[in-house]
Amino acid sequence: MLDKNKRKYPRAEVQLEVFVAGGDEGREYTVQAVNISAGGVCISLPDFIAADTQVEMVVKLPDSGSPLETKGRIAWSLERRKLLKRKEPLFDTGIEFVELAQEERQRLIRFTQDILFR
Numbered sequence: 201m202l203d204k205n206k207r208k209y210p211r212a213e214v215q216l217e218v219f220v221a222g223g224d225e226g227r228e229y230t231v232q233a234v235n236i237s238a239g240g241v242c243i244s245l246p247d248f249i250a251a252d253t254q255v256e257m258v259v260k261l262p263d264s265g266s267p268l269e270t271k272g273r274i275a276w277s278l279e280r281r282k283l284l285k286r287k288e289p290l291f292d293t294g295i296e297f298v299e300l301a302q303e304e305r306q307r308l309i310r311f312t313q314d315i316l317f318r
Contacts, residue, residue, distance in 0.1 A: 209237035209308075212315035216262070218243050220272070220295070222255035233259070238308040240275065240296040248291050249274050255295065261311055268307070270300045 216233040218241060227247060234242040241259065249255075251274050259268040272295040280290045297305075 209239045210312060210316055211235040211237040211242075212312040214315065217260045219258040220245075220255050221257075223249050223253045234292060236308065237312055238297075238305045240272070240294060242292055242294050244280070245277075245291050245293050246289055248277055248279070248289070249293060251276060254298075257295065257297075261307070263307070263311065265307060268300075268304055270304065271298045272296060273298050 213235050214233050216236065217230060218233050219228070219230050220243065221228040227249075229243075229245055231243045231245060234244060236242075236259070241257075253274040255272045255274065257268075257270055257272045259270075261268060275294040275296045277291045277293045280292050300308075
């Protein structure tokens, strides 16, 4: 389950609720995360959002802390409709956390380590 590529932070597969708002059209989504790390999150969206688009995010972690609120930057978007044989569009979208407080990043590190090494 540990990511084999050379990321700064390891990614853990999760099922977390994520709220994302922003972009040119001010779209809002509440979706499930695909995976998360202390550096960012991957979600699946019904719409394409261009790389470098700034978004606002709220991530609900299952610990006793409050939801994580931060700004994000769309790092990449990949259409999955054809791979999943879906009629409706679906875009796996990587969002990098920006302006994340150090204590929140440490919280994410602990959270992902708990998943990866339990």
